[in-house]
Every structure is written in structure tokens, then in C-alpha cells.
Amino acid sequence: QKEVEQNSGPLSVPEGAIASLNCTYSDRGSQSFFWYRQYSGKSPELIMSIYSNGDKEDGRFTAQLNKASQYVSLLIRDSQPSDSATYLCAVRSAGNQFYFGTGTSLTVIP
């Protein structure tokens, strides 16, 4: 079982819609959770971090964490074509190791 799992997609949504990206992790003791965005040919850039159960909002982005279900998600409201990228979920485990998912490819259709 992989430490962090994501649906590889591709996920396509129309412009203006909500994009929902999901991630599950295996280490129940994990404490820190991150979403990164990676454009083709570029390195990942941090979108959000979340540490507590519930929702955390930052502009059009909302991260949701459910530690009991070992699940973290990212919602992108009012999706724009510029949001088209690969989204990486990362988790810092109880053993202080960072694990990345394989990424979900998102395409926002104008």
C-alpha cells in the first residue's frame, strides 16, 4: 500500500465549476498535510497546508482534512483555465517523513 494515494485523473471540469481533488494516506499518526500545484515543466509550488480536522479556506481554494478517515481534499471554486495543472498531495508522517502522491492532472475547459 502506498503511503499517499491520489486518483491520477485526468480530471476535466468546465470553467467556473468546482474541481474536487482527493487524497488518502496510510499513516494514521500523520500531522501535516499539503497541496502543491505543478505546471508542466515546472517545479511544484505550495498551495495550502492544513494541520487540523475541518476546512481551511484561502481564496478560491479550500482544503478539507478528516483524520479519522485519513482523507484530505482540495476544492477549487470558480475553476479557471490557468488552474490546469497537476496537483500533488503531500503528507508528513508521524515518523517525520514526507510522502507525495503521484498527482492528479486537472484540465479546466474554457
Add this chain to the structure above:
Amino acid sequence: GAVVSQHPSWVICKSGTSVKIECRSLDFQATTMFWYRQFPKQSLMLMATSNEGSKATYEQGVEKDKFLINHASLTLSTLTVTSAHPEDSSFYICSARDTQLKFTDTQYFGPGTRLTVL
């Protein structure tokens, strides 16, 4: 804040030569830096964890004698690809964690180095 730089951003070399890539944390100290490799249309693959003042920890399947890592200061880690071959052509990305938690425990990525071995 939380800027990580890499140099060079792009390098082409002949087969058999060695290439050094630098990773610097510009506005924070990083006891730990990470080196990743990414092939086209594939996910990030962690190669090694670089620890300041000690030996790097390599992931399974990564040749430590081929990919030499030196983390001599709290702001600089280097990756040297020795005797590079065309199959080593890839996008190499480093990341760093803020030791003093000025920017929390997030990993911040450098812009990457694209290596092409002819």
C-alpha cells in the same frame, strides 16, 4: 519568503562527464533538504534526503556512488551526478524544510534543473 534556488537551471553535458547541481535556501536555514527526480509525465521520485553535517539518506534503488550529495551548510546542498549517461537525463528538483519553523514545516521547492546528457 521561503525561497529556494537551484543552479544551473538547465545543463547539457556529454556522456561520461560529471554535473554538479546546487540547491540553496535563500531566506531560511534548512537542516534537511530533499532531492527529487522527475521524468516526463511521471511523478516526483525522492532520491535522497540531505542532512546538514552528516551523510545523506538514499532511497532504495538510488546509487549513492553515482549521485553524490553534500550538505555542508544550513543553506546549501549539492547533488553531483557522476559519469552521467543519457538515461540520467531528467528534471532534478530540490526542496528544503525550514529548520527554525519560521515558515512552518512545509517543503519549499527549488525551480528545478533540467539535465540532458548527450
